[in-house]
Amino acid sequence: MSAAVRSADIIRKYYAxxxxxxxxxxxxxxQVTKRALKIARQLQKTEPVDLQFIAEAAMLHDVGMIxxxxxxxxxxxxxxxxxxxxxGREILEKEGLPDHALVCERHIGIGLTAxxxxxxxxxxxxxxxxxxxxxxxxxxxxDLFYSKSLRKNDGEKSVGEVxxxxxxxxxxxxxxxxxxxxxxxPDLIG
Numbered sequence: 001m002s003a004a005v006r007s008a009d010i011i012r013k014y015y016a017x018x019x020x021x022x023x024x025x026x027x028x029x030x031q032v033t034k035r036a037l038k039i040a041r042q043l044q045k046t047e048p049v050d051l052q053f054i055a056e057a058a059m060l061h062d063v064g065m066i067x068x069x070x071x072x073x074x075x076x077x078x079x080x081x082x083x084x085x086x087x088g089r090e091i092l093e094k095e096g097l098p099d100h101a102l103v104c105e106r107h108i109g110i111g112l113t114a115x116x117x118x119x120x121x122x123x124x125x126x127x128x129x130x131x132x133x134x135x136x137x138x139x140x141x142x143d144l145f146y147s148k149s150l151r152k153n154d155g156e157k158s159v160g161e162v163x164x165x166x167x168x169x170x171x172x173x174x175x176x177x178x179x180x181x182x183x184x185x186p187d188l189i190g
Contacts, residue, residue, distance in 0.1 A: 007059035010095055014066050020074030021066055028148045031156070033058035035142040039184045043134070050135055057103040058139045062148075064088025064104055073148055080123055082108070106131045107140040110166060110173045141180045159188050 011029075015022035036058045040049040064087030067077040079087060088104030111130035118126050131140040144162045147155025157165070159181065167174050181189060 007056050010060060010092075010097075011063065014063060014091060018066060018074050018076075022074075024073050024148050025062055025065065028146055029059045029062060031146045032061065032139065032142045035145060036138050039138050039142065040135070043138075043184070047134070049138075053099065054135050054138060056097075057100045057135065058142065060088070060092060060097070060100055061103050061107050061139055061143060062088065063091050065148075067091075083123060084108075085129065086124060103131075103136050103139055105129050106136050107143055109169060110144075110176045111140065137180060138184060141177075141184055144177070 011022065011025065015025060033055060036054050037051065040051055040054050043049050044051070062084060065073060065075050065081065065084040067087035068075050068079045068081045068084050069077055070081045070084075075081075077087070085105045085108045089101040092098070092101035092104055106129050108129065112122070112124070112128070113130065114126045114128050116122070117124045117129075131137045144166070145157050147157070149155050163174060163177065166177050
């Protein structure tokens with residue numbers, strides 16, 4: 001089964017009864033996937049990158065948003081939106097995709113540490129949720145550039161806008177983003 005078919009089947013299973021959320025998720029995920037694959041293909045010239053995994057996991061990285069209370073996204077779940085990563089992990093583990101599930105959990109912002117979760121009293125399990133693999137980092141990075149909206153191709157952010165948003169969470173987060181930018185899209189530095 002192809003990556004696109006497998007991802008589409010999972011999304012359909014959880015979103016068929018929620019057309020607005022389905023449309024928003026698909027548009028956002030396609031944007032993230034396109035950017036992540038472009039980065040991965042460039043990196044593949046010098047290092048191994050799993051393109052199929054990126055295609056699948058990027059399409060599924062926000063699948064857990066359906067379990068959150070985000071009416072502007074067509075989602076009427078019980079959890080705060082911040083929990084969409086852990087809910088996505090649960091969904092994808094249930095679907096037999098444990099590696100994809102980790103992308104869901106680890107893609108929030110630049111990632112979260114257990115100490116951040118505890119000190120900020122976030123409604124998340126107190127464990128590190130940081131992107132570890134190259135593929136996780138690429139998807140997490142690509143996700144930072146796109147908002148979710150009903151308008152097609154809406155919400156692409158500039159590097160400056162992403163840096164400004166990340167800087168609110170501290171210099172260490174910004175340093176990570178800058179390292180990813182240098183590695184993944186150095187042509188955008190300027």
